[in-house]
Amino acid sequence: MDFSFSEEQLEFHNAVASMLRNEVTPERIRARWDTESGADAEVEKQIAEMGIPIMLVPEEQGGLGLTAVDIVLIAEAAGQVALPESIINDALVCAPLLAELALDNERCAQLLPQLLAGKIRLGVGHLINPYINFGADRDWFILPQGDEVHLVARDEVMLTPVGSVDPSRRLVRVDWTASEKSCVASGNYGAKLWRAALNRGALGAAAQLAGLAQGMIERAVNYSMDREQFGKAIGSFQAVKHLMADCATRLEFARPPLYRSAYTVSVAAERADYAISHAKVATGEAALLAARNAMQVHGAMGYTWECDLQIWMKHAWALDKAWGDAGFHKNRVHQWLLREGALTGPEYSFGRQDEELSYA
Amino acid sequence: MDFSFSEEQLEFHNAVASMLRNEVTPERIRARWDTESGADAEVEKQIAEMGIPIMLVPEEQGGLGLTAVDIVLIAEAAGQVALPESIINDALVCAPLLAELALDNERCAQLLPQLLAGKIRLGVGHLINPYINFGADRDWFILPQGDEVHLVARDEVMLTPVGSVDPSRRLVRVDWTASEKSCVASGNYGAKLWRAALNRGALGAAAQLAGLAQGMIERAVNYSMDREQFGKAIGSFQAVKHLMADCATRLEFARPPLYRSAYTVSVAAERADYAISHAKVATGEAALLAARNAMQVHGAMGYTWECDLQIWMKHAWALDKAWGDAGFHKNRVHQWLLREGALTGPEYSFGRQDEELSYA
């Protein structure tokens, strides 16, 4: 039993976090808002150079063969700078899904090297998300039809942009028609792939939400020390301190479930539902509370377009409801806890050990 | 439209509140705890002399012919001093129920004058309450069997005392057998009587909960001004102030629904479910929050037997769950709000006016 990250994991996280802090500034995020694509090619290039998009693809397929535990801190760092999100989804959902499909589907096997080489972009639709973020710049799509998994090219779908409250997002609605030819997996196998995609997507959102919460707490604390009222820094008022302490406490207890869920996805992905749902609920709550209290600490300033806090807040509001909202995930936990034979005693924080971390 | 109490109502309230403040002190409440009956004959006598137990009985039957609006402030004042509760139930539930039954049942008609004269005591059981408070000193009982209403004498029932966390209470479980002879009402008429009893009982509990909340806020505020820490009165710390301000705010918005419900019971008792449930939920919340925050402000002192705060807290915990707990009442509101044709617009705060305050 060792609930800690390795030296290598921490070092890689530090390198990525440092790069993100330098490159993903509020100014550069705002600069994207006025562009149609919403992209920042320079940042994407550096992230690609660090291998992040292909981290979870097995080595024998040309990826880095790393695990969700290796990427969770990276996703958190992305949230901390409010990185407009596509890369985290690309790495956690798109690449692993195509790699899995490539094992036994020829069309997917042909596409995978191109994806790994950065020559094409892949978008993944999922029934739980009505839209695809940054869908307009994708060359290929993996889309659901019930349990079936379909692979379709850009010119076989119709994309309609829809506006998000978060100016960093570029949502599209995808209209398309499934065919026998486009189907690359189905039945139980398809259902398993969609469930795994949902859990990995939710893990990415949860990690970013934790990072966003951290980012908002930092911004609000800094603001509270600069801003004076009634002759002293507002951060010295007990009411303001307690608003921030409450956020810090919620976040402190959202991270352990987050890391546990990354581990569970890594070692027993097919049984990760419960751990993932815990992580998504806890980080979503932490992020919403941080948004609310950071806003309150910023006062009228937080209500302006000029204030950078909005970059984090709006991102948090969107991600809280992506890849399953709190209702969906709380319900999954509820079902799990109430079923016959659920392992709920003090001795089962890590599941039944003889079945290696089972929550089944 | 006039949402205020009359001069007479306020004056009567002041007289009763003043008497209660003088007579119902923490010392005298504690003195009752060590007695088997839990009663204070002197206080009961004064309350009887003021006519409170017979307030709601029609004049033509020998009562004072007053309404729930006349008694709601009295019940609140009783809560404010944490009066061990039986009189409020006697006045709001027992006497009006017997009076209603007396209109067309001979046995009840014979009992009523004795009740009004204070010669007998009556206990009322209700399916929503598993026990009867101060049941051991009753001469007669009105008890439910489905929708049927039964009148039985003390020697026809078996009483078993059960202990409450609130040392001011004297609960008994009543075991008895219904007979054709004991039945005094049934069918729709019986159901209507039980529903009205529940609403009046809940009104009494709600009013006392508002008073208890007020009493706890006052005690905590006073304590916070006496008690020093870090060299100043703890009441000058913002965190302590805000705990109290939150209680005051909840209470401030629990009272209007309370008074509205008293009015509704007075003018359209058969359609008061919704108004009563709102009042019970709101006052229960206000009292539970006041208990929690008053306890926190008192610190370790509040955790002692010697501290009088417990008198109010324990009473509030018990009453919050008497005559329908929050779950029951929220559910009633939920049913009401969701039914076809519910009147929910801004113009319906007082129901449909052409039907005189209808929530049906």
Add this chain to the structure above:
Amino acid sequence: MDLSYTPDEQAFRAEVRSWLETHVPKTPLASFDTEAGFEQHREWEKTLASGNWGMVTWPEAYGGRGCNLIEWLIFEEEYYRAGAPGRVNQNGIFLLGPTLMEYGTPEQKARYLTKMASGEEIWAQGWSEPGAGSDMAAIRSTARREGDEYVINGQKIWSTRAVYADWVFCIFRTDPDSERHKGLSFIFVPLDAPGVTVRPIRQLDGLPGFAEIFFDDVRVPADNLLGDEGQGWRIAMATAGFERGLMLRSPARYKNTAKRLLELYRSRDNDILDLSIEDAVVRCYLDAEAYALSTYQTASRLVAGGSIGAEASCNKIFWSELDVLMHETALRLLGPQAELIDADQPPEAQGWQDGFLFSLAGPIYAGSNEIQRNIIAERMLGMPRA
């Protein structure tokens, strides 16, 4: 206590309803934080005035109807029921109006109230200064008396409606040697006066809902002073009392939001997974109703000659937190669709995202809820100042 409406009150309600049914625009107006929307709303104010509905509680002489507060509540209920446009002149009619009524000279009342009720002049408010926020006594902008004029210099911020409005009311320091609450005065400034520069501030939704105002040797007649010189703090506190109090936050608004929330909830009834959403919806409705009942109670007291006290701070906390909760609950009901802008939402889902952003300002402006809690503790409960 009589919680039924009198025949007169019912007749009044019927009159309001009938007039609104005829006059409320069939299509929603554009936001009054846009130039076009502002003018549409000004037109609506003029339409209201044409029926003498501009501010029903004012005397007829100023364009009102001499209604009491109960009738005002009825008017508001019908106003929200009808889905009528937001009041672009709320700073004037709800904030400055009652203040003028109390502190204005007969000439000022005649001059300003009439044009306010008629929609001819729209008002901005200028409470805050950079670095002052909830601490109004930290004001540094000055008004220097020179003959029959004041010469104004300095800066105001968070001035709502200032981008397109005609007038602003402000507090300035008229005694340069004064400190904190003393030496402040309440003065009206036309926003087209030479030396006034208005810099729009964009809100969270991208629209310029408020502005900074810079005053550079702006000259206004000494008649623009409300009350006495040096009395500004006291008058501003009275105005802030109206703001915290019932006028600006009509209970009908929250009841109407609660009703829409119920409708949204019903429309999603079959897909709801969230274990606590029913509870939140019920709580929102009950709290909105409690706020309405409380306002009727206060109105009854005021009609009978009573006054508003520190419990008004409870109002501010209650409606602002309720408003946030109602919108958060609606967004929870909308789930992944919540983030869409109104233009891409289906009809029943429109307004919630914008309303949510707007609700977040509630716990902040007009004295933050932290300040309100201090006031409740100190003035209502008698706890010691720090």
Add this chain to the structure above:
Amino acid sequence: MDLSYTPDEQAFRAEVRSWLETHVPKTPLASFDTEAGFEQHREWEKTLASGNWGMVTWPEAYGGRGCNLIEWLIFEEEYYRAGAPGRVNQNGIFLLGPTLMEYGTPEQKARYLTKMASGEEIWAQGWSEPGAGSDMAAIRSTARREGDEYVINGQKIWSTRAVYADWVFCIFRTDPDSERHKGLSFIFVPLDAPGVTVRPIRQLDGLPGFAEIFFDDVRVPADNLLGDEGQGWRIAMATAGFERGLMLRSPARYKNTAKRLLELYRSRDNDILDLSIEDAVVRCYLDAEAYALSTYQTASRLVAGGSIGAEASCNKIFWSELDVLMHETALRLLGPQAELIDADQPPEAQGWQDGFLFSLAGPIYAGSNEIQRNIIAERMLGMPRA
């Protein structure tokens, strides 16, 4: 990261489980706040010691097993799983023990730890004084050095277990001219020493869970000083750190309560009307699990040589609020039956009312949650002191 137990850890768990299955009393002991119950619990401590289970993390020399913190967590999980009695000596083993380990002389360790682990000596703690509360620096009780002895005068309050315990550890002012945090020393006092008077304080449940202790020229050997004279504040802070930290609030306890709450919920499944109770039950379980996971994370860090920081204040807030919430939720599930005393409750409903009363102390003792929020803001987030 490896969240599976090693074979050694699994073997350890099996050993604990098997020993407890044999030894845990079949019928619950009386409350250790009664005289009879206290002696029953002392006997249980002796039984534990007989199997070297008194404090598994201590060295074998002092009656422990030299376990690491992960093993301690496993021990605790099995302990709660088995429904074993509460630890009457928690002040000793969880609070004073770790402090002694860090600051004690070899002689003190041998003398005190061994008898602590064996259950021979039960400890009370004496942190607070009347009027001091969470402000430990306001201590006024004195210990005057006279030759080889300290002469102690003054008063302590809220001393848990003091009514029946053998020893108390306290902080006294050894430098009469000192102020606030300076001049304080950490001293052990036998509760049967001449001049010691213990006055029981009854708790909300009527039992004497704590006491006032009066010291009237009480003489103790100078050897009873822990650390150096004047170092009392620093040592007390370290002890308080253990208290806030993971030792005293084993996650197994909350997981076990959460499990019982789930069982209660299942048993009432068909009668539940409350619209938000499922949500509360789910939240309680997840939070209890989050606390367990967090503790494993901290334990992993400590095992690898890390230390506990200001985030321990988050722990204190989290477990204390969770404990209140779990019990409140259980009482909501019990509805009108909630108020009954345990003796009149059916088996599945027992313990909740008592547990609720006990949970209310959580946000207060060991530094109130208000103080903890200050600490988080100032030390963890770096916000300015008032």
